[in-house]
Amino acid sequence: MKIAILGTGAVGRTLAAGLATAGHEVTVGTRDVAVTLSRTAADPMGNPTFTDWRRQHHDIAVESLGEAAAGAQLVVNALSGAGALSGLEAAGEKNLAGKVLIDVANPLDFSRGMPPFLTVSNTDSLGEQIQRRFPGTRVVKTLNTITAGLMVDPAGLAAAGHTVFVSGDDATAKAQVAALLESLGWSDIIDLGDITTARGTEMYVALWARLMGALGTPAFSIKVVR
Amino acid sequence: MKIAILGTGAVGRTLAAGLATAGHEVTVGTRDVAVTLSRTAADPMGNPTFTDWRRQHHDIAVESLGEAAAGAQLVVNALSGAGALSGLEAAGEKNLAGKVLIDVANPLDFSRGMPPFLTVSNTDSLGEQIQRRFPGTRVVKTLNTITAGLMVDPAGLAAAGHTVFVSGDDATAKAQVAALLESLGWSDIIDLGDITTARGTEMYVALWARLMGALGTPAFSIKVVR
Numbered sequence: 516m517k518i519a520i521l522g523t524g525a526v527g528r529t530l531a532a533g534l535a536t537a538g539h540e541v542t543v544g545t546r547d548v549a550v551t552l553s554r555t556a557a558d559p560m561g562n563p564t565f566t567d568w569r570r571q572h573h574d575i576a577v578e579s580l581g582e583a584a585a586g587a588q589l590v591v592n593a594l595s596g597a598g599a600l601s602g603l604e605a606a607g608e609k610n611l612a613g614k615v616l617i618d619v620a621n622p623l624d625f626s627r628g629m630p631p632f633l634t635v636s637n638t639d640s641l642g643e644q645i646q647r648r649f650p651g652t653r654v655v656k657t658l659n660t661i662t663a664g665l666m667v668d669p670a671g672l673a674a675a676g677h678t679v680f681v682s683g684d685d686a687t688a689k690a691q692v693a694a695l696l697e698s699l700g701w702s703d704i705i706d707l708g709d710i711t712t713a714r715g716t717e718m719y720v721a722l723w724a725r726l727m728g729a730l731g732t733p734a735f736s737i738k739v740v741r
Numbered sequence: 742m743k744i745a746i747l748g749t750g751a752v753g754r755t756l757a758a759g760l761a762t763a764g765h766e767v768t769v770g771t772r773d774v775a776v777t778l779s780r781t782a783a784d785p786m787g788n789p790t791f792t793d794w795r796r797q798h799h800d801i802a803v804e805s806l807g808e809a810a811a812g813a814q815l816v817v818n819a820l821s822g823a824g825a826l827s828g829l830e831a832a833g834e835k836n837l838a839g840k841v842l843i844d845v846a847n848p849l850d851f852s853r854g855m856p857p858f859l860t861v862s863n864t865d866s867l868g869e870q871i872q873r874r875f876p877g878t879r880v881v882k883t884l885n886t887i888t889a890g891l892m893v894d895p896a897g898l899a900a901a902g903h904t905v906f907v908s909g910d911d912a913t914a915k916a917q918v919a920a921l922l923e924s925l926g927w928s929d930i931i932d933l934g935d936i937t938t939a940r941g942t943e944m945y946v947a948l949w950a951r952l953m954g955a956l957g958t959p960a961f962s963i964k965v966v967r
Contacts, residue, residue, distance in 0.1 A: 630941075632863055632864065633863050636862060636863055636944070636947075637858055637859050637862055637863070637947070638858065672966050672967065674966045676966070677966045680948075682951075705952070705955055705956075706955060707951045707952065707954075707955050708951060708954060708955060712951040712954075712955075714947055714951075715856075715947045715948035715949075715950065715951035715952070716948060718862070718944040718945070718947040718948060719944070719945050719947070719948040721862075721863070721940055721941045721944035721945070722906075722941035722942060722944060722945040723941075724941065725908075725933045725934060725938040725940075725941035726931070726933065726941070726965060728933075728934060728938075729931055729932060729933050729934060729938075730931075730965075730967055732967070734967065735965055735966060735967035736965075736966050736967075737963040737964065737965055737966065738963065738964040738966050739952060739956075739961055739962075739963055740898050740900045740902070740903045740961060740962050740963065740964050741898065741900075741956055741958070741960065741961035741962075
């Protein structure tokens with residue numbers, strides 16, 4: 516499948532590499548291709564430069580947000596929570612129309628340090644904001660409860676039987692996303708319901724952040740035991 | 742141990758019965774003993790009358806909130822989220838002073854139906870509100886991520902290896918609560934940190950509520966896989 520990953524941070528890179536390894540034709544979308552490709556310093560999170568990462572991933576194209584979205588059958592929002600809506604605006608409503616948009620972002624505010632606060636919660640969610648803004652796009656919220664490395668490699672945890680959630684208004688879109696998740700190794704996929712259920716997984720990130728603090732690693736996940 | 746359970750709803754009753762079965766001397770505290778004992782109708786949730794429940798639990802005393810708290814070594818807040826602070830006021834600051842208070846309540850607003858909203862989240866939590874109001878009491882938030890029946894019987898789930906969390910400022914109090922949890926059958930107990938980490942488990946309830954909707958039962962829990 517032709518997949519556009521919007522966002523060049525750790526999440527976008529990991530998803531791009533994982534989906535390319537799984538055999539998909541992957542394009543990474545970024546606001547300014549020239550700027551992204553000219554970065555020579557590690558980012559604030561300590562990740563290597565995009566150029567260094569790209570040397571190991573020649574098969575992954577880099578385009579503008581709009582070009583990447585226009586050429587893809589399926590689009591993944593891996594932008595930061597704060598940059599998601601403006602980034603999707605830049606990608607262009609017509610380039611997203613009719614497509615499935617997998618939203619893995621969380622509306623996090625790190626400006627006061629760790630753990631982050633949520634910029635929207637309880638009565639709304641980023642997933643809903645995106646769905647409202649792009650009514651012609653079929654938004655499926657998923658994978659936002661899991662650190663990037665495990666998104667595309669759930670077996671990376673020794674006890675691999677953990678759970679991933681999907682939220683969205685379109686049943687066909689959710690089925691398509693579930694099939695993609697299964698192809699990555701996910702087996703316990705819970706359909707929470709419509710896009711408002713994204714509030715549940717986004718608010719869970721408040722627990723996730725405390726667990727990361729307590730466990731000293733982001734390499735964990737949850738299994739719904741029933 | 743002499744334990745006071747504040748609250749006579751489904752959570753209070755289940756905790757009282759479970760802790761009495763485990764050998765503790767349990768008193769249930771209620772705002773007005775005469776009113777509680779005179780109720781002859783099922784509650785809005787369909788639970789049997791308190792009087793009917795009590796016929797099967799003669800060993801459990803029923804007292805006012807203040808009497809129950811005064812006579813106990815350890816107090817459990819099993820009041821509704823909306824009634825917790827006023828109920829604890831009625832129990833009396835001096836009756837709670839120096840004691841461990843286990844807070845299992847969630848700040849839920851059911852006035853707009855299911856799933857509920859949180860009345861406080863993100864920048865504060867009910868656990869913190871209680872700790873601030875009763876600085877001489879050692880508040881430990883726990884068990885609020887699990888339906889009542891599983892709180893005192895974690896083995897009630899076939900795959901019993903699920904996780905319970907503790908949050909609190911006092912390490913000794915958390916160790917005492919962890920020992921009590923172990924006596925009930927809990928083995929995977931994660932100390933999230935100080936009482937501010939109660940935000941994590943209270944906000945998780947937003948996911949819990951959607952999971953209950955998707956699974957059609959409250960009889961589930963989560964295992965932190967790492």
